[in-house]
Amino acid sequence: MVRFTRIVLILLITNLFGFANAKSPPPGTGTSDIPANILIMLDNSGSMSARLGGSTSIHYPVDVNVDSNGNIYVLEYWNNRIKKFDSSGNFLKSFGGSGSSCNRWRSARQFDIDGNFIYISDTNNARIVKLTLDGGCVRTRSTGFLRESPQAMAVENGGGYAWVGGGGRSGRIASYFSSNLNQNSGGNVYSNQGGGYNFIWGASWAKNGRARLGYANASKNNVRVAYRSGHQLIGDNNPYSSNYVRRCNANAPTDVAFDSAGNVYYTSRNRHAVYKLNMSTCGETKVVGSWSSSAGFRYPYGIEIDSSDNIYVTDYYNFSVRKYNTSGSETLSVGSGGTRIAAAIKVIKKIVSNTDLTSGANFGLMEWSTTRSSDTRIRVKISDTGAKTIFSDVGSVRATGYTTDLNHAMNVARNYFLSGQVSNWNKSCSQNYLIVISDGYWTRHSSVLAIADSLNKANNIKTFAVGFALGSANNNYKTLAQKGGTTSPLYADNETELLAKLTDAIKQAISGRLTFTTPAVMSDVTKGDFIYQATFEYEKSKQWKGRLKKYKLNSNGTFGAEQWDAADKLFNKKASSRNIWTVGPSHSINNFTVSNRDDLKALMFPSQSPTDDQVDNLINFIRGVDTYDQDADNNKTESIHKLADIYHSEVIVVGIPEASTQDTGAGNFTKTDAYYRSQKQYNNFKSSSECGGNCNSRTELIYAGANNGILHAFKTSDGEELWGYIPPFLLGNFERIPSSKANSTNAIYGIDGSPVAKDIYFDDTPNDSVNNPRWRTVLLGGVGAGGNGLYMLDITDPNNPKQLFAIHNDGTNKEITHWNTAGFQNIYSYGATNPPADLDYRKLGETWSTPRILRIKVNGKDKWVAVLGGGYNGGVSPDIGSAVFVVDLENEGKLLKKINITDQANVMHNYVWGLPKGTNTLTEFDLETRASITSYNVNCCKLRVSGAGDIPYTITGTLVGNEMRNLKLKFDSAPPGGTNFIVQKVNKTDIINSLPANLSVITSDSTSKANYDGAIVYAADLEGKITKINLTDNFTLNSDNVISNISSTTLFNSQSTSDNGRYIYTRPEITINNDDNLWLYFGTGNTQKLQDQSNKTQNRVYGIKDKDFPSYVNINSPGDVSKCKTSPTCPGSSDLGWYVNLPNAQKLTAEPTVDKDRVYFPIYEPTSGTNACKTGKAILTAYDSKCGNSVLNVNLGTGVLSKVVKQGDNLYIGIAGEANKNISGFTSKDNLITGKSQAKDTGTEIQLEKWKENY
Secondary structure, three states, rough: OOOOOOOEEEEEEOOOOOOOOOOOOOOOOOOOOOOOOEEEEEEEEEHHHHHOOOOOOOEEEEEEEEEEOOOOOEEEOOOOOOOEEEOOOOEEEEEEOOOOOOEOOOOOOOEEEEEEEEEEEEEEOOEEEEOOOOOOEEEEEEEEHHOOOEEEEEEOOOOEEEEEEEOOOOOOOOEEEOOOOOOOOOOOOOOOOOOOOOEEEEEEOOOOOOOOEEEEOOOEEEEEEEEOOEEEOOOOOOOOOOOOEEEOOOOOEEEEEEEEOOOOOEEEEEOOOOEEEEOOEEEEEEOOOOOOOOOHHHHHEEEEOOOOEEEEEOOOOEEEEEOOOOOOOOEEEOOOEEEHHHHHHHHHHHHHHOOOHHHOEEEEEEEEEEOOOOOOEEEEEEEEEEHHHHHHHHHHHOOOOOOOOOHHHHHHHHHHHOOOOOOOOOOOOEEEEEEEEEEEOOOOHHHHHHHHHHHHHHEEEEEEEEEEEEOOOHHHHHHHHHOOOOOOOEEEEOOHHHHHHHHHHHHHHHHOOEEEOEEEEEOOOOOOOEEEEEEEOOOOOOOOOEEOOOOEEEEOEEEEEEEEHHHHHHHHOOOHHHHEEEEOOOOOOOOOOHHHHHHHHHHHHHOOOOHHHHHHHHHHHHHHHHOOOOOOOOOOOOOOOOOOOOOOOOOEEOOOOOOOOOEEEOOOOOHHHHHHHHOOHHHHHHOEEEEEEEEOOOOEEEEEOOOOOOOOEEEEEOOOEEEEEOHHHHHHHHHHHHHEOOOOOOOOOOOOOOEEEEEEEEOOOOOOOOOOOEEEEEEEEEEEOOEEEEEEEEOOOOOOEEEEEEEEEOOOOEEEEEEEHHHHHHHHEEEOOOHHHOOOOOOEEOOOOOOOOEEEEEEOOOEEEEEEOOOOOOOOOOOOEEEEEEEEEEOOOOEEEEEEEEOOOEEEEEEEEEEOOOOOOOOOHHHHHHHHHOOOEOEEEEEEOOOOOOEEEEEEEEEEEOEEEEEEEEEOOOOOOOEEEEEEEEEEOOOOOOOOOOEEEEOOOOOOOOOOOEEEEEEEOOOOOEEEEOOOOEOOOOOOEEEEOOOEEEEEEEOOOOOOOOOOOOOOEEEEOOOOEEEEEEEEEOOOOOOOOOOOOEEEEEEEOOOOOOOOOOOOOOOHHHEEEEOOOOOOOOEEEEEEEEEOEEEEEEOOEEEEOOOEEEEEEEEOOHHHHOOOOEEEEEOOOOOOOOOEEEEEEEEOOOOOOOOOOOEEEEEEEEOOOOOOOOOEEOOEEEEEEOOOOOEEOOOOOOOOOOO
């Protein structure tokens, strides 16, 4: 591979129609960029405290078991996985998955635990699976001896036989040795069940020492108990007192269990209950149960009784496991949906932390029920920080109202809008919405309709009607939606549906805020005399169409002839001929097919139970078949445009391995990658056959991430697709593509982050107990707005790619999922317990930050790692994104260090308190009792807590006027005894920090001044800080296999608040000027709310020095503008640098670019006043690199500018909008602006992008 300067042009070409799409258009790209105003109106009446029947914690549980420590294991039927909980119901981990490898299975209905092992009846693979209690593979064995599909599983206590019941005409039961799973050749295959179909669903072995097997014959409606004599089951329907089979009639039994006295219990699927059987008389007594979506069951399938005679039952359609004592009193519910209000609160928190939604809307929150002001009020006013406030406030809503007076609530909402408290609500382009969430009827419905009709017609405020847990349609909601201008009501029965329906409503709201024009995004990629241009085109209610073109580049820098368009190549390729692969099904370069439906179903539909046709339609649509008839021609088998939009993902080109090993003569050469390669026989790799053939002739590919979730590998020679890869954690995004609207689909975010590639030397088979390092070409990437995940591939052989690892953080359900090199999946919860330290990705947000691959020293040896920012949290969740991760690329993506970035808060008061030493089991604390905090004013302040490490927490209270009282602090798990806490009262304008920007990384390959191992890293965050991180030490690992300490210090503070808007979203540009100082150039601006024009907004651009570089020195007092100069005064040697105040609410829209003696900053200036509905100005500014004096300020058009790309003396800028004509010094074509550089060479050592190694 070779380092080269790259230019890739990413353009978006759209039509000019209104739309309803599944992702928000880019900000600043239309004739109206006024965010939608959305007021969520949440019913807090008493009925909202009723319990829901299910949640997303457990999906379709079919069996349950308990180990000797009281841990609870739950088998999810559709997901083909087991979830493990502790005895209190706290999630511990998850394992399994659909497939045929050792620790996967297909459609298993029952499992059993004996000692330290799990035994699974793997139905569709026709085998037994034996695992450790943590899901580790022990062995498998075919059940061919049974001659029926295995269903039931019961293992004798303390070893012996594993008894397997079948589902077939004979109802066979066969035995296998539990130690090695070998067939019991001396035993019989018991089949004395009677004629007709027999379905042995569930079985259990007696716990009282008697050799009895109980089993449920679901098709014959009976429960039987058989006696084992020697190796065989014997007997007939004799008296129960004898050691023979006893049969009793039962109503649709699905499973049986024995208590310690030998009594038999069974679950009745049709009666939705648990019964105790007297096997002597066949008399039965109901223990517990009736049909219910709350207190009772909806199809109880599995039953288990522990050594203390506690009864555990899986509640299939209520998505839960219930624990009862022997009297039938419920003592624990695992995975249940909780109350309606709790589910609604959880969904609202998801909504306001979804950047796809918050970037296009300002949110407010109202609670309502009675006419009392304490019950119906605006809790959070609509603003650009409303989402952040709702996230921390909504948990305090309580369902205590005694009636539902929506008429009063609608009047309050109307008065709120009409009083002028909502910015821009009355503009011609404004979109204003009320979202009414309720679970029942309300009074004075005709008056409610009159208000909704008036708001819609006279005030342009529409109303969505969301019916939650109603059980059926309701005319009140229908007529409210009609009068409110949203046509149809939205109904949801559970948390998953509520999230989907609210998301749909908000997407309709934000989709109406723009008349879409033509944005362009441009980044930096070319190779040789060719340029690759990625564009995409918006289409209404369809997938956005992407294109990737290769052009000849003329000698003067202009575009030559088109060589190919990968989109056209794909369109002409049959869907069945494509190679699309993921991890989960059996390993193949083409396993994303309908033939692997059973393996893919649960992965693609994590919150649904689809039909086979629904799964097939979605698989085929992703492959490129018009299964949803997008063109409405009644042909659902024709080909569609297969390349989705390549939006924020930069493309990279990987050819033959040709990195340098040449001695540069620099004093730091022995620290460089070139020296390392020379010591590790890299030249032998270059001429080896490791690349699926000779590496010197490896096929050159261009890798492009697209928003249908596919990383495409195209041949640069002709544009043909070689294969496409889908990261396993993105499969669940696909269920959002199908639309309820005919001939429509929803566009989604998929791979929206940029990959990097590099040749690294490591052992790529870390689990074979053999140290076998070799050179491999790896590709590492995040997915941007597609989710909180990372993936790494081995692309050494382009015809045989391999996933090395994948990682995903589910911040809502508090689960970390890790896929290892073998493709095995493990899930770790951090709700009640901490995940392993080397998989502690709890702070991983949307992976906007492109990873950087480098070497550091660990235990005296070189180790290949990646560093990346913690990602984006939407400015909402304090637990997400505020970190820098150091990832071990040699150990399946395990975490070497999570570097927490300092949260710079505007603290108004500190309250200090602590827990006594010793064991603590408490998770909830009264703050008045503990910390003497009686209340705080919500208009000025909020609370935050430090001291408990990374344990997530919430603060709840009662809102009285503007005062939040009765404050409670609740942790997800108990903090350890002896913990000291600081509860801080901070200004509400405090920014919730995260790191979406790329990191600036300087290694010894960057400059000869860097005579060190590892790297110096500069990280910019949303709080406007620049943090310097020292990765140049020789690090050691502690007992948790993570680095004990990595030093970091705050270099500069932009003094940002949500009022002044000084967020940093883009990477600082770095160079070494001729004063021999390292300079960083950066700017601020909320790129997610470009049209914000508050008079408090005051953004800046900066040029600052790191005077200590290349050394690392801890800084006690970070720099700020008081240590800088501004034009016309040039900073002196003692000054830190310069800054420029941006006027008129201007914002930086892309990374700066250094060009000799100047720095370019792309700027957006929103329109104001009566013109607020029009797109703002696209302004290119440039400043002297050392003094900050203006050398260029030109209005290039309307819309958003991309980063300036310098190629020779040519400048290239993309514009999202319309370029001005006759611009002095610039010319434009479509959405591309070009000009000649006027920069002067001052002898500056410009290290432009040199350390960013993309091949």
